[in-house]
Amino acid sequence: MGLFESFKKGLESTRNFFSSGFTRLAAGSGHFDEDMLDELEELLVRADCGVPASEEIIDGVKADIKKTGDDSQDAVYGSVRRKMREILGDKQSYELVPGQLNILLLIGVNGTGKTTTAGKLALRYKKQGKKVILAAADTFRAAAVEQLKAWGERTDTTVISQGSDGADPAAVVFDAVHAAVARKADLLIIDTAGRLHNKKNLMDELSKIRRIIVREAPDASLKSLLIIDATTGQNAVLQAEAFAEAAELDYIGITKLDGSAKGGVAISVAYNTGKPVVLAGLGEGEEDLVDFDPDIFIDSLTEK
Ligand SMILES: Nc1nc2c(ncn2[C@@H]2O[C@H](COP(=O)(O)OP(=O)(O)OP(=O)(O)O)[C@@H](O)[C@H]2O)c(=O)[nH]1
Ligand SMILES: [Mg+2]
Known part of the structure; x- marks a missing residue:
């Protein structure tokens, strides 16, 4: 399946929700007055675009109408799409820096899909002929190491772990960074815990992990990737802000x-954090991870 088809299929529910709502709104006169624009804003909020981003989109629509005098259904739809595109920004991707160690730290609350994404990314870069290592730094949950090891087997990737539960994540990261340097790996993917006793513990642990990486591999290209779960809607946005x-x-x-x-979450999260959305999970399978493309996303979210 091509990228566009994958996105279209993935975003079908959001698209149906949004475009049927839009069509219903416009059905009467085919033009948008103030009240209808308010209703359109509400529709955007309900598609999980978030209040601030939805407001900005509708402000943009109003400014366009003022400028052109065109409040037709087509013009409004075009404005909505353009404003969404502006909020998402230009396409950005996670790219490996060639000839050096790249370290990708996967973070996020529990159950969002960190371990699955780690496995999918391992497969992607193995297929490109890269040397990849996975680090099982989620030592909080009993089955976490096993889950990552299963991905290691499936993708034929080395997994660095410290067998017993309750091992120190920082120690796993220390070992993994040393292994990655010694083996001249292209990419080290670090899977972290999503749940600790409280948020402060989680954030402290992430800081500790970062300190160790920077100390042990100062020349590596270190990036962090926050994984959020679209189905949790505005909760995902709050997590991303935190x-x-x-x-x-x-x-x-x-x-x-x-x-x-709740596909609109991508717009909400980009608006509220100012960080680029680079990857989209479109299923549980190992191939169901694609680069996020704002143009394709908007074409999939809205019916052209
Ligand atoms: N439908 C769908 N399911 C996904 C996707 N990504 C992950 N999942 C599923 O979500 C569930 C949780 O995924 P994990 O990768 O274990 O999440 P995690 O963030 O590592 O969770 P913790 O280790 O508990 O913090 C699993 O059942 C995955 O198969 C996706 O893009 N689409
Ligand atoms: Mg996990």
């Missing part, structure tokens, strides 16, 4: 866009 504030955050990946009617 991580953007407390942990150094480079990129965002959104999982479970398949089947979620």
